[in-house]
Amino acid sequence: MTTLAPIVLTSSSAAWPLRIDRESRETLSAQIQVRLRGAIRAGALRSGVKLPSTRSLAGQLGVSRPLVVEAYAQLAAEGYLELRRGACPVVAGFAAPPRQASRAPAEEETPIRFDLRPAIPDLGMFPRQAWLRAVRAALNGMTAEELGYGDRHGAVRLRNVIADYLGRTRGVLADPDLVVVTGGFAEGRALFCHALRARGIERLGVEDPSYSDWEGVDMAGLHRIPIAVDSAGIDIAAAETSAAQALFVTPAHQFPIGAVLGAERRSRLVSWLRDRDGFALEDDYDAEFRYDQSPVGALQGLAPDRIVYAGTVSKTLAPGLRLGWLVVPPDLADPVRAIQRRWNAGPPRIDQAALAAFMESGAYDRHLRRMRRVYRRRRDTLMALLADKLPEARFEGVAAGLHITLRLPDGADELGICTELRRRGVAVEGLSRYSIRPYGSAALLLGYGRASESGLRASVQALAEVVSSQGEQDRGTARTAPARRRAPPDQGRAPHADE
Ligand SMILES: Cc1ncc(COP(=O)(O)O)c(C=O)c1O
Incomplete structure (x- = not known):
């Protein structure tokens, strides 16, 4: 079997994963050259970055030192590295062809050294080994039949695991039949919006400020009505006097302010939904990370007939997995499923099985x-x-x-x-x-x-x-x-x- 070893290259100025495949037919020295050359050409390792000494890199990779000496010498001969006796090699740079001036000049000029943009998890801590074990267990356990299209709204096993998990950790009332596995929150939100349109709903109240990725809403043809947010979450009085017929909310941790929706507002919100025969989408994007108090339960538990609960692994594992879920009220289940059937055949089956195995094994917790x-x-x-x-x-x-x-x-x-x-x-x-x-x-x-x-x-x-x-x-x-x-x-x- 082929194994990839994620190795971290460290020096005072660089931390970069270098992978080698010990079972590849390519020599280890050639692999080191290819990876480093590629990273330098792509700009991931920039001019001036110090690489580890030959001894250190050989130690980190568990290969013999002459292999590294050979790789560095070749890259130096090609002009990618500068070698100096007694010092660590330094990236000499790469004269990339001029780029189209499409990005903002400030972004071109200064690389980001410290990324403090909100809501981004530490992808360097993705549990690679545990995930690999889950993928292996999932694939070993899948019947040939399960490699077919299967249930387009989510593998039954995963829907069961998610329903269990949400009941246990978030107080969500989730019938596995009403769980829909989605391509992250983005697909879940778009499904919700299109399902609203299918029910004749046109005006959606959205928190202001809020997660501002509006494409899914706009493409469904919904009109957005901003509703103010304060330190107790969305202003329900403002929602009540607005023309909104449905709502988007982040009750556990308002994005971006961070407020928790208070108890009184929660029950008013539910009454409002019932009075208007409306629906709300509860974006529970990062509820797993709560530090000082016990978790705030999901709003959905108060009105599973009116609230679509949306979750994602984008904060807990990685956005690149593109996996999330909805728990839909019975009244919206058919439109949501019909739209998803039209759009795609659901997220990849092996990834779904891996997530189920990952959660079942306790690795997620x-x-x-x-x-x-x-x-x-x-x-x-x-x-x-x-x-x-x-x-x-x-x-x-x-x-x-x-x-x-x-x-x-x-x-x-x-x-x-x-x-x-x-x-x-x-x-x-x-x-x-x-x-x-x-x-x-x-x-x-x-x-x-x-x-x-x-x-x-x-x-x-x-x-x-x-x-x-x-x-x-x-x-x-x-x-x-x-x-x-x-x-x-x-x-x-x-x-x-x-x-
Ligand atoms: C408020 C909020 N909800 C949901 C998401 C996750 O979206 P997705 O699951 O599509 O990656 C994000 C991602 O940044 C977010 O900030």
Whole structure:
């Protein structure tokens, strides 16, 4: 059998997985050359990056040193590496053909060194070995019949496991027959929207701010009605007086603010749905990561006849798996299934079987426990650093998820701060990116999912410097121009499809 060994190349400036296949017919030296050459050409290993010494790389890969010497020498002869006696090899670079100027210049110029964009999990901690075991177990256990189309709405075994898991961990009332396995939340949301249209519903209330990937909604021909969010979640009073017939909500951890939908609002929301004969989509995207309190139960448990529950493995495992699920009310089951049948034949069967095996074996629970500890540590580190470097900062949404919301001082230039940080190699997003209407106060969304402690330290240091230099500029402006013009509240917003 072929095995791939993920090896991490480490030096002071590089951490990059180098895989070799010991059973390939290609020599190990040739494989090392191909991987490194490819990474340099693709820009993954940039000019100036130091590679491990021949001794160190040979040790990491478990190969003999002359193989590495040969590989490095060949790459040096081709101009990809610079070799110096007694020093680690350095990537010399690669003169790539000029690119089309299609991306924003700032992104071209500064590579991201620290990625603090929200809601991104640590993909480097994907449980590769456990997943491989699950794939193997799944494939070994599958009958020839099960490699056919099977049930297009999800393998029965996986639907059972998901129903079990959701009942046990989220209080979801899930009849396995009403579970639909989807290509991530994105497909689930699109199915929901098209099913609403099939029922004659046209106006969808959406949280403002919210996850702003609206294509699935717009393509279904639904009209979006923004509904305000505050520290207790979606403003139900505003929903009640709106023309919305259905809702999108993130009750356990509002995206992006992080609020938990309060008990009173939950029951009002359910009454509202019943009064209007409407439906809500509950996006439970990161409920597994809750740190300070016991998990907040899913809204669906209060009204399984009105609420479509949506889950995904994009935060818990990896978005690349493209697996998620809906639990649909009986009244929406037929339209959802009919639409899914028209679109595709459901997610790949082997992946579904692997996820079922992964969950059944307890590996999913173990992985979640491990990641909860990791993320909690990172969150605590981030909060401690912010308290130290930006003592006046107020943050929200800290009890769960993979990011926190940092409120900026009054009048702060959110976009300016994001741009300056990006120029320094730190990627963060502002709240305005997710806001539909002009909003009141500036805020940054600081993701800690994939950040190392040193990355957080460097990022918060940069943030403190940028905020403080902006404050100084403002004070300078105030001295020369007493009536300082404040930036319009919606400055820097991402263009929105409603507009
Ligand atoms: C609020 C929210 N919901 C759901 C998702 C997951 O989407 P998918 O399962 O399609 O990857 C994301 C991903 O970023 C998200 O931020």
